[in-house]
Amino acid sequence: MTNDPTMTDAALTGQQVGLSPFDNGYGFVPAVGTPDPDPDALWLVFQGDRLLTVGETVPPRPAEGLTGEVYLGTQQGRQVWAARMTGDAPADQRFSRLRGLYGKLPDWLWMLGGYAYQIVEWDRTHHYCGNCATPTERDPNERARRCPNCGLSVYPRLAPAVMVLLTRVGPQGQPQVLLCRSPLFPPGMYSANAGFVEPGETVEHAAHREMYEETGLSIRDLRYFDSQPWPFPHSLMLAYTAEYAGGEIVPQPGEIEEARWFDHNNLPQLPGRASISRRLIESVVGPQPD
Incomplete structure:
Protein backbone atom coordinates (compact mmCIF):
# COMPACT_ATOMS: atom_id res chain seq x y z
CA MET A 1 0.00 0.00 0.00
CA THR A 125 -13.72 20.87 27.00
CA HIS A 126 -11.72 18.97 29.65
CA HIS A 127 -9.44 21.63 31.11
CA TYR A 128 -11.11 21.13 34.50
CA CYS A 129 -11.83 17.97 36.43
CA GLY A 130 -15.47 16.96 36.31
CA ASN A 131 -15.21 15.56 39.83
CA CYS A 132 -13.44 18.30 41.83
CA ALA A 133 -13.02 21.19 39.34
CA THR A 134 -9.21 21.19 39.63
CA PRO A 135 -7.37 22.15 36.40
CA THR A 136 -6.36 18.97 34.60
CA GLU A 137 -2.97 18.20 33.06
CA ARG A 138 -2.07 16.42 29.84
CA ASP A 139 -0.55 12.98 30.30
CA PRO A 140 2.84 12.89 28.54
CA ASN A 141 2.54 9.19 27.67
CA GLU A 142 -0.99 8.76 26.33
CA ARG A 143 -3.90 10.81 25.00
CA ALA A 144 -5.48 11.66 28.35
CA ARG A 145 -5.97 14.53 30.77
CA ARG A 146 -5.51 13.77 34.47
CA CYS A 147 -6.54 15.56 37.63
CA PRO A 148 -3.56 16.14 39.96
CA ASN A 149 -5.92 16.43 42.95
CA CYS A 150 -8.28 13.43 42.79
CA GLY A 151 -6.62 11.35 40.07
CA LEU A 152 -9.56 11.32 37.62
CA SER A 153 -8.42 10.43 34.10
CA VAL A 154 -10.32 11.62 31.02
CA TYR A 155 -9.81 10.16 27.54
CA PRO A 156 -11.14 11.42 24.20
CA ARG A 157 -14.85 10.77 23.92
CA LEU A 158 -16.26 8.31 21.41
CA ALA A 159 -19.99 7.80 20.82
CA PRO A 160 -20.79 4.63 18.84
CA ALA A 161 -23.77 4.84 16.51
CA VAL A 162 -25.38 2.14 14.40
CA MET A 163 -26.78 2.57 10.89
CA VAL A 164 -29.00 -0.01 9.20
CA LEU A 165 -30.13 -0.15 5.57
CA LEU A 166 -33.27 -2.29 5.49
CA THR A 167 -34.09 -4.26 2.31
CA ARG A 168 -37.08 -6.21 1.06
CA VAL A 169 -38.78 -7.52 -2.06
CA GLY A 170 -41.63 -5.13 -2.94
CA PRO A 171 -45.26 -5.97 -3.82
CA GLN A 172 -44.41 -6.29 -7.51
CA GLY A 173 -41.31 -8.38 -6.89
CA GLN A 174 -38.97 -5.38 -7.16
CA PRO A 175 -36.04 -4.91 -4.76
CA GLN A 176 -36.54 -2.04 -2.34
CA VAL A 177 -34.68 -0.22 0.42
CA LEU A 178 -36.09 1.70 3.38
CA LEU A 179 -34.86 5.29 3.57
CA CYS A 180 -35.73 7.84 6.23
CA ARG A 181 -35.83 11.62 6.57
CA SER A 182 -34.64 13.35 9.71
CA PRO A 183 -36.14 16.78 10.40
CA LEU A 184 -32.53 18.04 10.33
CA PHE A 185 -31.82 16.84 6.77
CA PRO A 186 -31.69 19.21 3.79
CA PRO A 187 -34.97 19.29 1.83
CA GLY A 188 -35.55 16.14 -0.19
CA MET A 189 -32.69 14.09 1.28
CA TYR A 190 -33.18 10.58 2.70
CA SER A 191 -30.73 8.16 4.30
CA ALA A 192 -30.48 4.83 6.10
CA ASN A 193 -31.85 4.65 9.64
CA ALA A 194 -29.31 5.40 12.38
CA GLY A 195 -29.09 5.99 16.11
CA PHE A 196 -26.71 5.92 19.06
CA VAL A 197 -25.84 2.81 21.04
CA GLU A 198 -27.18 3.07 24.60
CA PRO A 199 -25.27 2.03 27.75
CA GLY A 200 -25.61 -1.67 28.40
CA GLU A 201 -26.44 -2.54 24.77
CA THR A 202 -24.60 -4.47 22.12
CA VAL A 203 -24.42 -2.86 18.69
CA GLU A 204 -26.75 -5.58 17.39
CA HIS A 205 -29.36 -4.87 20.03
CA ALA A 206 -29.14 -1.16 19.25
CA ALA A 207 -29.75 -1.90 15.56
CA HIS A 208 -32.97 -3.79 16.30
CA ARG A 209 -34.13 -1.27 18.91
CA GLU A 210 -33.46 1.85 16.83
CA MET A 211 -35.24 0.46 13.77
CA TYR A 212 -38.29 -0.56 15.78
CA GLU A 213 -38.43 2.68 17.81
CA GLU A 214 -38.03 4.99 14.84
CA THR A 215 -39.97 3.15 12.11
CA GLY A 216 -42.04 0.41 13.79
CA LEU A 217 -40.35 -2.27 11.67
CA SER A 218 -38.61 -5.49 12.70
CA ILE A 219 -35.39 -6.73 11.12
CA ARG A 220 -33.54 -9.99 10.59
CA ASP A 221 -30.25 -11.20 9.07
CA LEU A 222 -28.24 -8.24 10.30
CA ARG A 223 -24.96 -8.10 8.35
CA TYR A 224 -21.98 -5.86 9.07
CA PHE A 225 -20.89 -3.58 6.22
CA ASP A 226 -18.19 -1.15 7.41
CA SER A 227 -17.39 1.58 9.94
CA GLN A 228 -16.41 5.23 9.74
CA PRO A 229 -15.20 7.77 12.28
CA TRP A 230 -17.59 10.72 12.15
CA PRO A 231 -16.04 13.72 13.89
CA PHE A 232 -19.18 15.84 14.28
CA PRO A 233 -18.16 15.96 17.02
CA HIS A 234 -17.05 12.49 18.23
CA SER A 235 -19.01 9.56 16.76
CA LEU A 236 -18.05 6.19 15.32
CA MET A 237 -20.60 4.97 12.78
CA LEU A 238 -21.08 1.19 12.42
CA ALA A 239 -23.03 0.35 9.27
CA TYR A 240 -25.14 -2.75 8.58
CA THR A 241 -27.63 -4.15 6.12
CA ALA A 242 -30.65 -6.16 7.25
CA GLU A 243 -33.78 -7.76 5.82
CA TYR A 244 -37.33 -6.68 6.60
CA ALA A 245 -39.00 -9.01 9.12
CA GLY A 246 -42.43 -7.40 9.47
CA GLY A 247 -44.38 -4.41 10.70
CA GLU A 248 -45.95 -1.26 9.29
CA ILE A 249 -44.06 2.00 9.01
CA VAL A 250 -44.79 4.33 11.94
CA PRO A 251 -42.26 7.21 12.04
CA GLN A 252 -41.18 8.26 15.53
CA PRO A 253 -42.33 11.86 16.14
CA GLY A 254 -39.45 14.30 16.43
CA GLU A 255 -36.91 11.78 15.13
CA ILE A 256 -38.20 10.66 11.73
CA GLU A 257 -40.08 13.04 9.49
CA GLU A 258 -40.83 10.33 6.93
CA ALA A 259 -39.78 6.74 6.19
CA ARG A 260 -40.54 5.09 2.84
CA TRP A 261 -39.71 2.09 0.72
CA PHE A 262 -37.91 3.04 -2.50
CA ASP A 263 -37.32 0.95 -5.60
CA HIS A 264 -33.65 0.68 -6.53
CA ASN A 265 -34.27 2.56 -9.78
CA ASN A 266 -36.27 5.38 -8.20
CA LEU A 267 -34.26 6.81 -5.33
CA PRO A 268 -34.52 10.25 -3.69
CA GLN A 269 -31.62 12.59 -3.01
CA LEU A 270 -28.96 10.70 -1.05
CA PRO A 271 -26.33 11.90 1.44
CA GLY A 272 -23.01 13.18 0.11
CA ARG A 273 -20.06 10.91 -0.46
CA ALA A 274 -18.34 12.04 2.74
CA SER A 275 -20.75 9.86 4.73
CA ILE A 276 -20.65 6.08 5.05
CA SER A 277 -24.41 6.10 4.45
CA ARG A 278 -23.83 6.80 0.75
CA ARG A 279 -21.43 3.87 0.43
CA LEU A 280 -23.84 1.64 2.35
CA ILE A 281 -26.76 2.48 0.08
CA GLU A 282 -24.71 2.13 -3.11
CA SER A 283 -23.41 -1.24 -1.95
CA VAL A 284 -27.00 -2.48 -2.28
CA VAL A 285 -28.49 -0.44 -5.13
CA GLY A 286 -25.36 0.26 -7.20
CA PRO A 287 -23.59 3.54 -8.02
CA GLN A 288 -25.79 6.64 -8.10
CA PRO A 289 -25.27 10.05 -9.70
CA ASP A 290 -24.61 13.04 -7.45
Missing part, protein backbone atom coordinates in the same frame (compact mmCIF):
# COMPACT_ATOMS: atom_id res chain seq x y z
CA THR A 2 1.39 3.39 -0.97
CA ASN A 3 2.23 6.02 1.60
CA ASP A 4 2.64 8.88 -0.86
CA PRO A 5 0.22 11.69 0.06
CA THR A 6 0.74 13.29 -3.35
CA MET A 7 -0.87 10.40 -5.22
CA THR A 8 -4.29 11.01 -6.73
CA ASP A 9 -7.42 9.29 -5.48
CA ALA A 10 -7.62 7.47 -8.81
CA ALA A 11 -4.18 5.97 -8.21
CA LEU A 12 -5.35 4.70 -4.83
CA THR A 13 -8.55 3.06 -6.11
CA GLY A 14 -8.91 -0.33 -4.48
CA GLN A 15 -6.23 0.45 -1.90
CA GLN A 16 -8.02 2.75 0.51
CA VAL A 17 -9.77 0.97 3.35
CA GLY A 18 -12.06 3.70 4.61
CA LEU A 19 -12.38 7.25 5.80
CA SER A 20 -9.90 7.18 8.68
CA PRO A 21 -6.47 8.78 9.06
CA PHE A 22 -5.23 5.50 10.56
CA ASP A 23 -6.09 3.05 7.76
CA ASN A 24 -6.03 4.94 4.47
CA GLY A 25 -2.43 4.34 3.43
CA TYR A 26 -1.37 7.97 3.65
CA GLY A 27 1.15 7.42 6.42
CA PHE A 28 -0.28 9.11 9.52
CA VAL A 29 1.24 7.84 12.79
CA PRO A 30 -0.44 9.19 15.96
CA ALA A 31 1.72 10.22 18.91
CA VAL A 32 1.59 12.25 22.11
CA GLY A 33 4.10 14.51 23.76
CA THR A 34 5.31 18.10 23.53
CA PRO A 35 8.15 18.26 21.03
CA ASP A 36 9.33 21.59 19.69
CA PRO A 37 7.28 22.30 16.55
CA ASP A 38 9.29 21.86 13.35
CA PRO A 39 9.34 24.80 10.95
CA ASP A 40 7.64 22.69 8.28
CA ALA A 41 5.03 21.11 10.60
CA LEU A 42 1.49 20.69 9.29
CA TRP A 43 -0.93 22.85 11.31
CA LEU A 44 -4.68 22.21 11.48
CA VAL A 45 -6.18 25.33 13.01
CA PHE A 46 -9.83 25.56 14.05
CA GLN A 47 -12.35 28.15 15.09
CA GLY A 48 -15.23 26.13 16.46
CA ASP A 49 -15.88 23.43 13.86
CA ARG A 50 -14.31 25.47 11.06
CA LEU A 51 -10.87 24.69 9.65
CA LEU A 52 -8.45 27.37 8.46
CA THR A 53 -7.67 26.83 4.77
CA VAL A 54 -5.99 28.54 1.87
CA GLY A 55 -7.08 27.23 -1.52
CA GLU A 56 -7.10 23.42 -1.43
CA THR A 57 -4.79 23.01 1.55
CA VAL A 58 -4.00 24.46 4.97
CA PRO A 59 -1.62 27.39 5.51
CA PRO A 60 1.57 27.40 7.59
CA ARG A 61 1.29 28.09 11.30
CA PRO A 62 -0.32 31.50 11.90
CA ALA A 63 2.04 33.99 13.49
CA GLU A 64 -0.36 34.85 16.34
CA GLY A 65 -3.72 34.08 17.92
CA LEU A 66 -3.23 30.34 18.59
CA THR A 67 -4.30 28.58 21.77
CA GLY A 68 -4.63 24.97 22.90
CA GLU A 69 -1.84 23.60 20.68
CA VAL A 70 -1.86 19.79 20.59
CA TYR A 71 0.74 17.53 18.99
CA LEU A 72 -1.00 14.76 17.02
CA GLY A 73 1.82 12.73 15.47
CA THR A 74 3.50 12.56 12.07
CA GLN A 75 2.32 12.44 8.47
CA GLN A 76 5.01 10.91 6.26
CA GLY A 77 7.51 11.92 8.93
CA ARG A 78 6.19 15.49 9.07
CA GLN A 79 4.90 16.74 12.42
CA VAL A 80 1.15 17.32 12.66
CA TRP A 81 -0.26 19.84 15.14
CA ALA A 82 -3.75 21.11 15.90
CA ALA A 83 -4.83 24.30 17.63
CA ARG A 84 -7.61 26.81 18.03
CA MET A 85 -7.47 30.40 16.81
CA THR A 86 -9.09 33.26 18.64
CA GLY A 87 -8.89 35.99 16.00
CA ASP A 88 -9.97 36.43 12.42
CA ALA A 89 -8.47 34.51 9.52
CA PRO A 90 -5.51 36.28 7.89
CA ALA A 91 -6.00 37.87 4.49
CA ASP A 92 -6.27 35.30 1.64
CA GLN A 93 -7.24 32.58 4.17
CA ARG A 94 -10.64 31.52 5.48
CA PHE A 95 -12.38 29.36 8.06
CA SER A 96 -14.72 26.76 6.53
CA ARG A 97 -16.88 24.09 8.12
CA LEU A 98 -15.20 20.72 7.89
CA ARG A 99 -18.23 18.94 6.42
CA GLY A 100 -18.36 21.38 3.53
CA LEU A 101 -14.68 20.83 2.71
CA TYR A 102 -15.19 17.22 1.63
CA GLY A 103 -14.16 16.97 -2.01
CA LYS A 104 -12.46 20.38 -1.84
CA LEU A 105 -9.49 19.20 0.20
CA PRO A 106 -7.46 16.08 -0.61
CA ASP A 107 -9.02 13.07 1.10
CA TRP A 108 -6.01 12.47 3.35
CA LEU A 109 -6.14 16.06 4.62
CA TRP A 110 -9.91 16.01 5.16
CA MET A 111 -9.64 12.78 7.15
CA LEU A 112 -6.78 14.13 9.22
CA GLY A 113 -8.76 17.31 9.83
CA GLY A 114 -11.60 15.25 11.29
CA TYR A 115 -9.26 13.53 13.72
CA ALA A 116 -7.65 16.84 14.67
CA TYR A 117 -11.03 18.44 15.34
CA GLN A 118 -12.04 15.64 17.70
CA ILE A 119 -8.84 15.94 19.71
CA VAL A 120 -8.90 19.76 19.86
CA GLU A 121 -12.51 19.79 21.07
CA TRP A 122 -11.90 17.08 23.65
CA ASP A 123 -8.86 18.94 24.95
CA ARG A 124 -10.75 22.25 25.07
Whole structure:
Protein backbone atom coordinates (compact mmCIF):
# COMPACT_ATOMS: atom_id res chain seq x y z
CA MET A 1 0.00 0.00 0.00
CA THR A 2 1.39 3.39 -0.97
CA ASN A 3 2.23 6.02 1.60
CA ASP A 4 2.64 8.88 -0.86
CA PRO A 5 0.22 11.69 0.06
CA THR A 6 0.74 13.29 -3.35
CA MET A 7 -0.87 10.40 -5.22
CA THR A 8 -4.29 11.01 -6.73
CA ASP A 9 -7.42 9.29 -5.48
CA ALA A 10 -7.62 7.47 -8.81
CA ALA A 11 -4.18 5.97 -8.21
CA LEU A 12 -5.35 4.70 -4.83
CA THR A 13 -8.55 3.06 -6.11
CA GLY A 14 -8.91 -0.33 -4.48
CA GLN A 15 -6.23 0.45 -1.90
CA GLN A 16 -8.02 2.75 0.51
CA VAL A 17 -9.77 0.97 3.35
CA GLY A 18 -12.06 3.70 4.61
CA LEU A 19 -12.38 7.25 5.80
CA SER A 20 -9.90 7.18 8.68
CA PRO A 21 -6.47 8.78 9.06
CA PHE A 22 -5.23 5.50 10.56
CA ASP A 23 -6.09 3.05 7.76
CA ASN A 24 -6.03 4.94 4.47
CA GLY A 25 -2.43 4.34 3.43
CA TYR A 26 -1.37 7.97 3.65
CA GLY A 27 1.15 7.42 6.42
CA PHE A 28 -0.28 9.11 9.52
CA VAL A 29 1.24 7.84 12.79
CA PRO A 30 -0.44 9.19 15.96
CA ALA A 31 1.72 10.22 18.91
CA VAL A 32 1.59 12.25 22.11
CA GLY A 33 4.10 14.51 23.76
CA THR A 34 5.31 18.10 23.53
CA PRO A 35 8.15 18.26 21.03
CA ASP A 36 9.33 21.59 19.69
CA PRO A 37 7.28 22.30 16.55
CA ASP A 38 9.29 21.86 13.35
CA PRO A 39 9.34 24.80 10.95
CA ASP A 40 7.64 22.69 8.28
CA ALA A 41 5.03 21.11 10.60
CA LEU A 42 1.49 20.69 9.29
CA TRP A 43 -0.93 22.85 11.31
CA LEU A 44 -4.68 22.21 11.48
CA VAL A 45 -6.18 25.33 13.01
CA PHE A 46 -9.83 25.56 14.05
CA GLN A 47 -12.35 28.15 15.09
CA GLY A 48 -15.23 26.13 16.46
CA ASP A 49 -15.88 23.43 13.86
CA ARG A 50 -14.31 25.47 11.06
CA LEU A 51 -10.87 24.69 9.65
CA LEU A 52 -8.45 27.37 8.46
CA THR A 53 -7.67 26.83 4.77
CA VAL A 54 -5.99 28.54 1.87
CA GLY A 55 -7.08 27.23 -1.52
CA GLU A 56 -7.10 23.42 -1.43
CA THR A 57 -4.79 23.01 1.55
CA VAL A 58 -4.00 24.46 4.97
CA PRO A 59 -1.62 27.39 5.51
CA PRO A 60 1.57 27.40 7.59
CA ARG A 61 1.29 28.09 11.30
CA PRO A 62 -0.32 31.50 11.90
CA ALA A 63 2.04 33.99 13.49
CA GLU A 64 -0.36 34.85 16.34
CA GLY A 65 -3.72 34.08 17.92
CA LEU A 66 -3.23 30.34 18.59
CA THR A 67 -4.30 28.58 21.77
CA GLY A 68 -4.63 24.97 22.90
CA GLU A 69 -1.84 23.60 20.68
CA VAL A 70 -1.86 19.79 20.59
CA TYR A 71 0.74 17.53 18.99
CA LEU A 72 -1.00 14.76 17.02
CA GLY A 73 1.82 12.73 15.47
CA THR A 74 3.50 12.56 12.07
CA GLN A 75 2.32 12.44 8.47
CA GLN A 76 5.01 10.91 6.26
CA GLY A 77 7.51 11.92 8.93
CA ARG A 78 6.19 15.49 9.07
CA GLN A 79 4.90 16.74 12.42
CA VAL A 80 1.15 17.32 12.66
CA TRP A 81 -0.26 19.84 15.14
CA ALA A 82 -3.75 21.11 15.90
CA ALA A 83 -4.83 24.30 17.63
CA ARG A 84 -7.61 26.81 18.03
CA MET A 85 -7.47 30.40 16.81
CA THR A 86 -9.09 33.26 18.64
CA GLY A 87 -8.89 35.99 16.00
CA ASP A 88 -9.97 36.43 12.42
CA ALA A 89 -8.47 34.51 9.52
CA PRO A 90 -5.51 36.28 7.89
CA ALA A 91 -6.00 37.87 4.49
CA ASP A 92 -6.27 35.30 1.64
CA GLN A 93 -7.24 32.58 4.17
CA ARG A 94 -10.64 31.52 5.48
CA PHE A 95 -12.38 29.36 8.06
CA SER A 96 -14.72 26.76 6.53
CA ARG A 97 -16.88 24.09 8.12
CA LEU A 98 -15.20 20.72 7.89
CA ARG A 99 -18.23 18.94 6.42
CA GLY A 100 -18.36 21.38 3.53
CA LEU A 101 -14.68 20.83 2.71
CA TYR A 102 -15.19 17.22 1.63
CA GLY A 103 -14.16 16.97 -2.01
CA LYS A 104 -12.46 20.38 -1.84
CA LEU A 105 -9.49 19.20 0.20
CA PRO A 106 -7.46 16.08 -0.61
CA ASP A 107 -9.02 13.07 1.10
CA TRP A 108 -6.01 12.47 3.35
CA LEU A 109 -6.14 16.06 4.62
CA TRP A 110 -9.91 16.01 5.16
CA MET A 111 -9.64 12.78 7.15
CA LEU A 112 -6.78 14.13 9.22
CA GLY A 113 -8.76 17.31 9.83
CA GLY A 114 -11.60 15.25 11.29
CA TYR A 115 -9.26 13.53 13.72
CA ALA A 116 -7.65 16.84 14.67
CA TYR A 117 -11.03 18.44 15.34
CA GLN A 118 -12.04 15.64 17.70
CA ILE A 119 -8.84 15.94 19.71
CA VAL A 120 -8.90 19.76 19.86
CA GLU A 121 -12.51 19.79 21.07
CA TRP A 122 -11.90 17.08 23.65
CA ASP A 123 -8.86 18.94 24.95
CA ARG A 124 -10.75 22.25 25.07
CA THR A 125 -13.72 20.87 27.00
CA HIS A 126 -11.72 18.97 29.65
CA HIS A 127 -9.44 21.63 31.11
CA TYR A 128 -11.11 21.13 34.50
CA CYS A 129 -11.83 17.97 36.43
CA GLY A 130 -15.47 16.96 36.31
CA ASN A 131 -15.21 15.56 39.83
CA CYS A 132 -13.44 18.30 41.83
CA ALA A 133 -13.02 21.19 39.34
CA THR A 134 -9.21 21.19 39.63
CA PRO A 135 -7.37 22.15 36.40
CA THR A 136 -6.36 18.97 34.60
CA GLU A 137 -2.97 18.20 33.06
CA ARG A 138 -2.07 16.42 29.84
CA ASP A 139 -0.55 12.98 30.30
CA PRO A 140 2.84 12.89 28.54
CA ASN A 141 2.54 9.19 27.67
CA GLU A 142 -0.99 8.76 26.33
CA ARG A 143 -3.90 10.81 25.00
CA ALA A 144 -5.48 11.66 28.35
CA ARG A 145 -5.97 14.53 30.77
CA ARG A 146 -5.51 13.77 34.47
CA CYS A 147 -6.54 15.56 37.63
CA PRO A 148 -3.56 16.14 39.96
CA ASN A 149 -5.92 16.43 42.95
CA CYS A 150 -8.28 13.43 42.79
CA GLY A 151 -6.62 11.35 40.07
CA LEU A 152 -9.56 11.32 37.62
CA SER A 153 -8.42 10.43 34.10
CA VAL A 154 -10.32 11.62 31.02
CA TYR A 155 -9.81 10.16 27.54
CA PRO A 156 -11.14 11.42 24.20
CA ARG A 157 -14.85 10.77 23.92
CA LEU A 158 -16.26 8.31 21.41
CA ALA A 159 -19.99 7.80 20.82
CA PRO A 160 -20.79 4.63 18.84
CA ALA A 161 -23.77 4.84 16.51
CA VAL A 162 -25.38 2.14 14.40
CA MET A 163 -26.78 2.57 10.89
CA VAL A 164 -29.00 -0.01 9.20
CA LEU A 165 -30.13 -0.15 5.57
CA LEU A 166 -33.27 -2.29 5.49
CA THR A 167 -34.09 -4.26 2.31
CA ARG A 168 -37.08 -6.21 1.06
CA VAL A 169 -38.78 -7.52 -2.06
CA GLY A 170 -41.63 -5.13 -2.94
CA PRO A 171 -45.26 -5.97 -3.82
CA GLN A 172 -44.41 -6.29 -7.51
CA GLY A 173 -41.31 -8.38 -6.89
CA GLN A 174 -38.97 -5.38 -7.16
CA PRO A 175 -36.04 -4.91 -4.76
CA GLN A 176 -36.54 -2.04 -2.34
CA VAL A 177 -34.68 -0.22 0.42
CA LEU A 178 -36.09 1.70 3.38
CA LEU A 179 -34.86 5.29 3.57
CA CYS A 180 -35.73 7.84 6.23
CA ARG A 181 -35.83 11.62 6.57
CA SER A 182 -34.64 13.35 9.71
CA PRO A 183 -36.14 16.78 10.40
CA LEU A 184 -32.53 18.04 10.33
CA PHE A 185 -31.82 16.84 6.77
CA PRO A 186 -31.69 19.21 3.79
CA PRO A 187 -34.97 19.29 1.83
CA GLY A 188 -35.55 16.14 -0.19
CA MET A 189 -32.69 14.09 1.28
CA TYR A 190 -33.18 10.58 2.70
CA SER A 191 -30.73 8.16 4.30
CA ALA A 192 -30.48 4.83 6.10
CA ASN A 193 -31.85 4.65 9.64
CA ALA A 194 -29.31 5.40 12.38
CA GLY A 195 -29.09 5.99 16.11
CA PHE A 196 -26.71 5.92 19.06
CA VAL A 197 -25.84 2.81 21.04
CA GLU A 198 -27.18 3.07 24.60
CA PRO A 199 -25.27 2.03 27.75
CA GLY A 200 -25.61 -1.67 28.40
CA GLU A 201 -26.44 -2.54 24.77
CA THR A 202 -24.60 -4.47 22.12
CA VAL A 203 -24.42 -2.86 18.69
CA GLU A 204 -26.75 -5.58 17.39
CA HIS A 205 -29.36 -4.87 20.03
CA ALA A 206 -29.14 -1.16 19.25
CA ALA A 207 -29.75 -1.90 15.56
CA HIS A 208 -32.97 -3.79 16.30
CA ARG A 209 -34.13 -1.27 18.91
CA GLU A 210 -33.46 1.85 16.83
CA MET A 211 -35.24 0.46 13.77
CA TYR A 212 -38.29 -0.56 15.78
CA GLU A 213 -38.43 2.68 17.81
CA GLU A 214 -38.03 4.99 14.84
CA THR A 215 -39.97 3.15 12.11
CA GLY A 216 -42.04 0.41 13.79
CA LEU A 217 -40.35 -2.27 11.67
CA SER A 218 -38.61 -5.49 12.70
CA ILE A 219 -35.39 -6.73 11.12
CA ARG A 220 -33.54 -9.99 10.59
CA ASP A 221 -30.25 -11.20 9.07
CA LEU A 222 -28.24 -8.24 10.30
CA ARG A 223 -24.96 -8.10 8.35
CA TYR A 224 -21.98 -5.86 9.07
CA PHE A 225 -20.89 -3.58 6.22
CA ASP A 226 -18.19 -1.15 7.41
CA SER A 227 -17.39 1.58 9.94
CA GLN A 228 -16.41 5.23 9.74
CA PRO A 229 -15.20 7.77 12.28
CA TRP A 230 -17.59 10.72 12.15
CA PRO A 231 -16.04 13.72 13.89
CA PHE A 232 -19.18 15.84 14.28
CA PRO A 233 -18.16 15.96 17.02
CA HIS A 234 -17.05 12.49 18.23
CA SER A 235 -19.01 9.56 16.76
CA LEU A 236 -18.05 6.19 15.32
CA MET A 237 -20.60 4.97 12.78
CA LEU A 238 -21.08 1.19 12.42
CA ALA A 239 -23.03 0.35 9.27
CA TYR A 240 -25.14 -2.75 8.58
CA THR A 241 -27.63 -4.15 6.12
CA ALA A 242 -30.65 -6.16 7.25
CA GLU A 243 -33.78 -7.76 5.82
CA TYR A 244 -37.33 -6.68 6.60
CA ALA A 245 -39.00 -9.01 9.12
CA GLY A 246 -42.43 -7.40 9.47
CA GLY A 247 -44.38 -4.41 10.70
CA GLU A 248 -45.95 -1.26 9.29
CA ILE A 249 -44.06 2.00 9.01
CA VAL A 250 -44.79 4.33 11.94
CA PRO A 251 -42.26 7.21 12.04
CA GLN A 252 -41.18 8.26 15.53
CA PRO A 253 -42.33 11.86 16.14
CA GLY A 254 -39.45 14.30 16.43
CA GLU A 255 -36.91 11.78 15.13
CA ILE A 256 -38.20 10.66 11.73
CA GLU A 257 -40.08 13.04 9.49
CA GLU A 258 -40.83 10.33 6.93
CA ALA A 259 -39.78 6.74 6.19
CA ARG A 260 -40.54 5.09 2.84
CA TRP A 261 -39.71 2.09 0.72
CA PHE A 262 -37.91 3.04 -2.50
CA ASP A 263 -37.32 0.95 -5.60
CA HIS A 264 -33.65 0.68 -6.53
CA ASN A 265 -34.27 2.56 -9.78
CA ASN A 266 -36.27 5.38 -8.20
CA LEU A 267 -34.26 6.81 -5.33
CA PRO A 268 -34.52 10.25 -3.69
CA GLN A 269 -31.62 12.59 -3.01
CA LEU A 270 -28.96 10.70 -1.05
CA PRO A 271 -26.33 11.90 1.44
CA GLY A 272 -23.01 13.18 0.11
CA ARG A 273 -20.06 10.91 -0.46
CA ALA A 274 -18.34 12.04 2.74
CA SER A 275 -20.75 9.86 4.73
CA ILE A 276 -20.65 6.08 5.05
CA SER A 277 -24.41 6.10 4.45
CA ARG A 278 -23.83 6.80 0.75
CA ARG A 279 -21.43 3.87 0.43
CA LEU A 280 -23.84 1.64 2.35
CA ILE A 281 -26.76 2.48 0.08
CA GLU A 282 -24.71 2.13 -3.11
CA SER A 283 -23.41 -1.24 -1.95
CA VAL A 284 -27.00 -2.48 -2.28
CA VAL A 285 -28.49 -0.44 -5.13
CA GLY A 286 -25.36 0.26 -7.20
CA PRO A 287 -23.59 3.54 -8.02
CA GLN A 288 -25.79 6.64 -8.10
CA PRO A 289 -25.27 10.05 -9.70
CA ASP A 290 -24.61 13.04 -7.45
